[in-house]
Amino acid sequence: MKRLSFLILLCPVFFLLACGDDDTEIQLDPIIFYDNGDYLLQATCTGDDIEFFLDAVMDITDGSMGAFPNSDIYRIYVDYNDNKTIDANIDLLISPLEDGRICTVKLLTAGSTTGCSFANDITGETLFSSTENTGEAHINHRLRLPKTVLSSGSSVGLVVELYDSETGWQRLPEGGDVFGRTINLSW
Ligand SMILES: [Ca+2]
Numbered sequence: 045m046k047r048l049s050f051l052i053l054l055c056p057v058f059f060l061l062a063c064g065d066d067d068t069e070i071q072l073d074p075i076i077f078y079d080n081g082d083y084l085l086q087a088t089c090t091g092d093d094i095e096f097f098l099d100a101v102m103d104i105t106d107g108s109m110g111a112f113p114n115s116d117i118y119r120i121y122v123d124y125n126d127n128k129t130i131d132a133n134i135d136l137l138i139s140p141l142e143d144g145r146i147c148t149v150k151l152l153t154a155g156s157t158t159g160c161s162f163a164n165d166i167t168g169e170t171l172f173s174s175t176e177n178t179g180e181a182h183i184n185h186r187l188r189l190p191k192t193v194l195s196s197g198s199s200v201g202l203v204v205e206l207y208d209s210e211t212g213w214q215r216l217p218e219g220g221d222v223f224g225r226t227i228n229l230s231w
């Protein structure tokens with residue numbers, strides 16, 4: 045009886061994981077790989093780089109400048125070897141600093157990391173402006189980085205977290221976890 049209960053408990057978990065297994069292929073033209081109405085996440089393949097455009101259309105308060113927690117920022121958890129597991133010193137967390145530099149750290153556990161490292165070929169900016177998605181000024185982030193930073197192969201699992209100083213953190217995909225449930229990209 046105990047074994048049966050265990051199996052019943054496991055089934056919904058496997059179903060949830062299977063739901064997130066479809067990769068979205070990034071092309072030369074921008075594609076929207078996540079859209080929940082409040083946030084549109086786009087990506088484009090540009091040569092050896094991938095350019096992310098994280099459009100926080102719901103965030104109409106300008107925190108593009110300033111210091112956390114009064115700024116609007118993001119962080120991206122990167123499952124570098126795309127195996128749905130946190131691997132110490134392999135998987136990454138990428139986030140902008142107040143001075144505009146992009147900090148890359150290696151994950152040690154879900155809640156601890158190495159110190160920041162910086163690379164000239166990882167660039168980004170946060171703007172408070174209108175975009176093609178909506179004419180009202182709002183927060184939007186750009187991040188460009190080499191494919192080789194994102195993945196040991198040609199696919200990656202991401203958990204994206206966006207912070208609005210007014211409303212706090214929002215994790216995408218909703219219900220995502222590092223790295224059991226991710227947004228999956230390939231190129
Ligand atoms: Ca804001």
Ligand SMILES: [Ca+2]
Nearest residue numbers: 125127129131
């Ligand atoms: Ca991993």
